[in-house]
Amino acid sequence: MRVALFATCVNDALYPSTAIATVRLLERLGVKVDFPQAQTCCGQPQYNSGYRKQVEPLVTRMVNTLAEYDYVVTPSGSCAAMVRNHYPRIDVKSTELAPRMLELTEFLVDVLGVEDVGAYYPHTVTYHPSCHGLRMLGLGERPRRLLKAVRGLTLLELPAADECCGFGGTFAVKNPDVSAAMGADKVAHAEETGAEVLCGADNSCLMHLGGLMRRSGSALRPVHLAEILASTEQEVAR
Template identity: 60%
Template sequence: MKIALFVTCVNDTLYPATGRAVVRLLRRLGHDVDFPRAQTCCGQMHLNTGYRRQAVRMVKGFAETFAPYEAVVTPSASCGAMVREWHPRLAPRASGVASRVYELSEFLVDVLGVTDVGAYFPHRVAYHPTCHSLRMLRVGDRPLRLLRRVRGIDLAGLPDAAECCGFGGTFALKNAAVSAAMCADKVAAVRGTRAEALCAADNSCLAHIGGALSRTRAGVRTVHLAEILASTEEDPL
């Protein structure tokens, strides 16, 4: 299978370790992964702020870049949802490529048919299901099924897990007070689990929650799902 990594802007710029973790994980499972250097933004920020014409150009560029691949894997449910839900609406010819885009947990469980990826992560972890993963991609319990098979992990239940963290891209900027209040509720729930780490499928949400955890000196670090799944006894995170 010819697989490509769509790393996304946020990960490429701020969290390159997440992209490397995806590649390391898939290679461990026996699959080669390409990184098309022509890839750019999926256009989500442009569309959300009213720049539809500019977003369409990015959609067409995305479709052209990833057309040669049978599967495109991304460590971002947010960007994955943008591609799958909006690219076909903005440029109908992009629908073929969009249908081959998978969030990491979807690809592992649905395409490769695995839940035990050989990971080892001896820490207490809480999982936050991000809004796009839960409500748009509908990944369901796939991330939890993968986490439950990680050796050494102590998976803590997160109260009101489905509640939004308050990030929402530009929502956090335009509605700062509401966003901060929502994040405070999420942080209180995370602290109540006594987790050492908070895991999610989107680094954007983890950055939002992680900032509040850091400011309140909660002693809880954030870690992307891909990085936990890529961690092994030989190469612990």
């Protein structure tokens, strides 16, 4: 089984620890992970802004770069949804890549068949399901089942969990006031739980919410799901 990591440009530029955690987790589970150097942005920001023609070279590059792999795993439901749902509308060749592009929790639960990944994370956590993962990929309970199996972790229910956080890619740029208000509601709901950590599977959402938390002085910390699942008792003790 040949597996590639699609890190995404957000993780590569801003949150490399998430990509590193994903590889560390998969290798701990016996999966050899390649990182194709030619990978680049999936084109979602451009596509969402209406620049369909400008996305075509990115799609072609991604399809060619990842052609030889059985699975491509990404710690981003947003980017996985772009490849799975929108690539086939742009380039017919991408229909071969689309079903092989899996969000991390899909790969863990559906392909590897594991829910207990041997993680240890002694904190109270509430989980925010991002819109792409919830609605476009249909991740369902996969992330929560993985979190529930983490030793030391207490999972707290997030009120109005299915409501958008307000990021929405370029939506946050074009509609900043509405975006900030939606994000503030999400942070308030997370604070209601009394959790230490707000977990998500998309760093774009966590970046948006984390900024609001910092500005409001919230005690909550945004942490990507991959980093929780990669955490072990030995690492926590260090």
